[in-house]
Amino acid sequence: MRKMKGFLATVMTIFLSLPLLGAAQRSPSNSEIVQAANTFLASLSTEQRQNVVYAFNDATQRARWSNLPTGFVPRGGISLKQMSPPQRDAAMKLLATVLSPMGLEKLNEIRAADDDFKANGSRRGPPGGRGGPRAAGPPPGGGKGPPPRSDEMFGSDLYYISFLGTPSTTNPWMLQFGGHHLALNITIGGSKGVLTPTLTGAQPAAFKLNGKTIRPLGRESDKALALLQSLDAKQRQQAVLNYTVADLVLGPGQDDKKIAPEGLKASSLNAAQQTALLELIAEWSGIINESYATARMSEITADLSETWFAWSGPTNGEGGSNITAYYRIQGPHLVIEYAPQHDEPANHVHTIYRDPTNDYGRALTTQ
Amino acid sequence: MRPGLTASIGALAVLLAQSAHAHRIDEYLQATLLSLQEDRVQASMRLVPGILAAPSVIAEIDQDHDGILSESEKHAYALRVLNDLTIEIDGAGVLPKLIAWHFPTPEQVRDGLGEIQIEYAVSVPSVGANRTLTLADHHLSRTSVYLVNVLVPDDRDIHIVSQRRNEQQSWYELRYQQLTAGGALSRTPAPEREARGTWSSSQFRSLFDLGMRHIAEGTDHLLFLLALLLAAPLCVSGSRWGLPASVRQTLRRIIGIVTAFTVGHSITLALAALGVVRVPEQPVEALIAASILVSAVHAFRPIFPGKEGWVAAVFGLVHGLAFATVLDRIGLVHWEKVTGILAFNLGIEAMQLVVVAAILPSLMLIGRTRAYPIVRIGGAVFAATAAVGWLVERLSGMETPVDKIVNGVAQQALWIAVAGFLASLAYRFPLAYRTRSAAKPEPVFRD
Numbered sequence: 001m002r003k004m005k006g007f008l009a010t011v012m013t014i015f016l017s018l019p020l021l022g023a024a025q026r027s028p029s030n031s032e033i034v035q036a037a038n039t040f041l042a043s044l045s046t047e048q049r050q051n052v053v054y055a056f057n058d059a060t061q062r063a064r065w066s067n068l069p070t071g072f073v074p075r076g077g078i079s080l081k082q083m084s085p086p087q088r089d090a091a092m093k094l095l096a097t098v099l100s101p102m103g104l105e106k107l108n109e110i111r112a113a114d115d116d117f118k119a120n121g122s123r124r125g126p127p128g129g130r131g132g133p134r135a136a137g138p139p140p141g142g143g144k145g146p147p148p149r150s151d152e153m154f155g156s157d158l159y160y161i162s163f164l165g166t167p168s169t170t171n172p173w174m175l176q177f178g179g180h181h182l183a184l185n186i187t188i189g190g191s192k193g194v195l196t197p198t199l200t201g202a203q204p205a206a207f208k209l210n211g212k213t214i215r216p217l218g219r220e221s222d223k224a225l226a227l228l229q230s231l232d233a234k235q236r237q238q239a240v241l242n243y244t245v246a247d248l249v250l251g252p253g254q255d256d257k258k259i260a261p262e263g264l265k266a267s268s269l270n271a272a273q274q275t276a277l278l279e280l281i282a283e284w285s286g287i288i289n290e291s292y293a294t295a296r297m298s299e300i301t302a303d304l305s306e307t308w309f310a311w312s313g314p315t316n317g318e319g320g321s322n323i324t325a326y327y328r329i330q331g332p333h334l335v336i337e338y339a340p341q342h343d344e345p346a347n348h349v350h351t352i353y354r355d356p357t358n359d360y361g362r363a364l365t366t367q
Numbered sequence: 368m369r370p371g372l373t374a375s376i377g378a379l380a381v382l383l384a385q386s387a388h389a390h391r392i393d394e395y396l397q398a399t400l401l402s403l404q405e406d407r408v409q410a411s412m413r414l415v416p417g418i419l420a421a422p423s424v425i426a427e428i429d430q431d432h433d434g435i436l437s438e439s440e441k442h443a444y445a446l447r448v449l450n451d452l453t454i455e456i457d458g459a460g461v462l463p464k465l466i467a468w469h470f471p472t473p474e475q476v477r478d479g480l481g482e483i484q485i486e487y488a489v490s491v492p493s494v495g496a497n498r499t500l501t502l503a504d505h506h507l508s509r510t511s512v513y514l515v516n517v518l519v520p521d522d523r524d525i526h527i528v529s530q531r532r533n534e535q536q537s538w539y540e541l542r543y544q545q546l547t548a549g550g551a552l553s554r555t556p557a558p559e560r561e562a563r564g565t566w567s568s569s570q571f572r573s574l575f576d577l578g579m580r581h582i583a584e585g586t587d588h589l590l591f592l593l594a595l596l597l598a599a600p601l602c603v604s605g606s607r608w609g610l611p612a613s614v615r616q617t618l619r620r621i622i623g624i625v626t627a628f629t630v631g632h633s634i635t636l637a638l639a640a641l642g643v644v645r646v647p648e649q650p651v652e653a654l655i656a657a658s659i660l661v662s663a664v665h666a667f668r669p670i671f672p673g674k675e676g677w678v679a680a681v682f683g684l685v686h687g688l689a690f691a692t693v694l695d696r697i698g699l700v701h702w703e704k705v706t707g708i709l710a711f712n713l714g715i716e717a718m719q720l721v722v723v724a725a726i727l728p729s730l731m732l733i734g735r736t737r738a739y740p741i742v743r744i745g746g747a748v749f750a751a752t753a754a755v756g757w758l759v760e761r762l763s764g765m766e767t768p769v770d771k772i773v774n775g776v777a778q779q780a781l782w783i784a785v786a787g788f789l790a791s792l793a794y795r796f797p798l799a800y801r802t803r804s805a806a807k808p809e810p811v812f813r814d
Binding site (some may be wrong): 013068073232233234235237242243244246247249254257258259260262267268269270305328341343 | 398400513515517527534535645647764
């Protein structure tokens with residue numbers, strides 16, 4: 001009988017740890033990431049490589065990201081458009097290694113939204129695909145060149161990849177990938193990977209692709225709304241701010257800033273609500289691959305009682321369609337903002353994900 | 368839609384097709400970040416005109432309409448923006464001082480990409496630890512949207528207390544505490560101070576005051592205690608309150624109840640403030656209301672005679688949890704906490720003693736008279752009504768007038784206490800000032 005129990009326990013232990021082993025295997029190791037990066041870099045011509053690799057201490061390139069189209073705010077590095085098919089494959093392979101499957105899906109849906117935008121334009125404006133003369137002066141930056149055309153402005157191929165420093169398993173380096181409504185800033189140092197600051201966004205934030213509705217940031221909307229609706233009257237009274245928030249407070253350019261938190265403190269959430277909050281945060285923290293995300297999530301979980309949730313805007317809504325309200329999640333090492341844009345609130349959203357104490361993995365690199 | 372816009376729907380369409388959808392359109396975003404320093408507040412404004420707001424903003428800057436933003440035009444515009452701000456410290460107007468400004472090219476502004484940056488500062492006259500700053504922005508208010516936030520202070524002596532805004536954020540109020548006023552300590556770079564972990568006497572004092580204020584304004588805590596004390600001068604007789612207890616007995620009971628309440632709330636205040644226990648606020652607040660109801664009922668009919676101390680201690684545990692949320696809000700960091708809790712708790716105890724000392728003589732005097740049942744039952748009914756109101760409010764989120772009424776009464780607390788004392792004095796010694804020889808002690812109240 002006792003033998004039986006021991007045997008059963010062993011079987012159960014092995015059985016239960018299988019998923020863990022599986023997860024450990026699925027999560028790419030640091031050397032695999034470096035290898036994927038080197039494979040991509042090796043596929044480039046010398047000239048391309050020069051354009052794609054910056055010095056690790058290049059502060060300008062580090063901060064050269066935006067929610068705006070690349071035609072307005074040029075990015076560093078080279079775009080998918082400038083790559084040959086094998087180079088593009090190597091780039092996507094690298095992203096698939098660094099990001100989680102969820103993160104890669106999000107990235108691709110944001111790119112697909114930009115394709116949709118290029119083809120169909122804004123719901124409230126005419127189609128954007130027509131090009132046409134620019135009504136308002138020369139392109140930004142005081143450039144004298146011809147005005148950018150729409151196919152130089154939007155589309156899933158206008159996403160740029162760049163490196164700061166050389167991919168290494170020991171020394172810190174950075175991978176950037178971004179374009180319109182996307183800026184991933186990934187700093188890797190040893191076994192640690194930091195995703196902050198990262199910007200996601202979408203316009204359209206809900207569209208049809210091959211007959212299927214795509215909402216690149218749909219879970220960010222649905223999970224937040226569900227959390228809000230799970231609050232009781234008193235919690236809600238604290239969480240819902242009595243003023244409008246027109247845009248991201250800590251958007252591009254606002255690195256390392258720590259604003260005084262407002263709203264509802266997560267210490268007054270019940271266990272289920274706390275779990276819901278963590279799952280909402282995971283929509284950002286989980287963009288990067290699991291081995292990095294797990295470490296980040298335990299940091300966020302440890303901070304939970306000092307984490308705040310604030311909401312501004314309509315509190316009614318239905319899961320499955322995008323909220324038009326702004327919300328912010330803020331903890332000692334975390335800022336998340338979800339900001340519907342004034343022109344098309346339910347269909348145009350910008351979000352930011354930061355660690356004001358560790359934007360660009362500064363804590364990794366200054367040790 | 369503004370009249371200027373309707374005229375140019377066609378132009379709008381072209382604009383939209385090109386770029387407007389990517390960023391702001393007809394709004395002028397004015398985002399301010401405040402940073403609190405010793406006796407000074409610095410502000411950085413980011414002004415981002417949307418693509419349709421841009422022409423009017425450019426016209427505002429480019430006063431000679433030559434299409435170029437000259438240095439003097441930029442400077443003048445920055446000053447004009449500051450001129451459109453109303454800033455007050457503790458209700459007195461202060462003038463912002465322009466520190467720096469940065470302008471994009473007119474082309475960038477026209478594309479809706481330009482970001483004007485203006486830095487300014489206001490000096491805060493030394494006005495004590497508690498400060499209130501208000502900021503109203505009237506600049507191009509017809510087209511503007513506003514964001515105002517405050518950075519977490521680098522200076523550990525500065526604590527943010529509260530922020531309020533109107534719906535558009537064009538009006539903003541910040542309350543904060545500056546715990547040390549000047550001195551070399553505050554000028555030492557933060558990391559060094561962190562390492563030393565100095566806790567100055569003024570910080571201690573400030574938290575002590577906060578504790579006193581909290582209990583003085585926290586009428587629910589006091590009401591619980593007072594209701595519990597109502598029956599202290601009496602002995603139980605059957606299922607009712609009967610004979611007055613001896614003076615010594617009454618005193619011993621009052622001291623016991625107050626001490627037990629103190630022990631109870633000190634324990635949980637410390638545990639919660641140190642983060643050992645975490646309890647959601649709402650049930651705590653509701654339990655506090657319930658505790659008042661229990662002590663009010665007890666003042667009416669004894670339900671736990673002789674065990675008042677235990678009840679005070681147990682409910683004290685609940686009240687302590689609520690005290691902790693105050694400390695939570697002013698954001699003490701870890702190493703400050705122990706001293707902070709001590710200072711805050713001592714403040715609470717001090718104020719509690721003041722209140723008890725204020726009513727003790729009256730209670731001792733009138734507690735032994737025939738009139739006492741009126742006082743006791745009146746008090747019990749008042750406390751019970753307030754408790755029920757708060758319970759409803761805290762459980763359902765419904766608004767009741769209880770807070771207003773109780774606070775109104777509490778504001779007159781000093782006069783009520785004085786009047787109560789005089790009345791008890793007059794009742795207890797009715798003949799004392801008529802004729803000394805005729806003064807007989809009031810026959811003790813017998814049921």
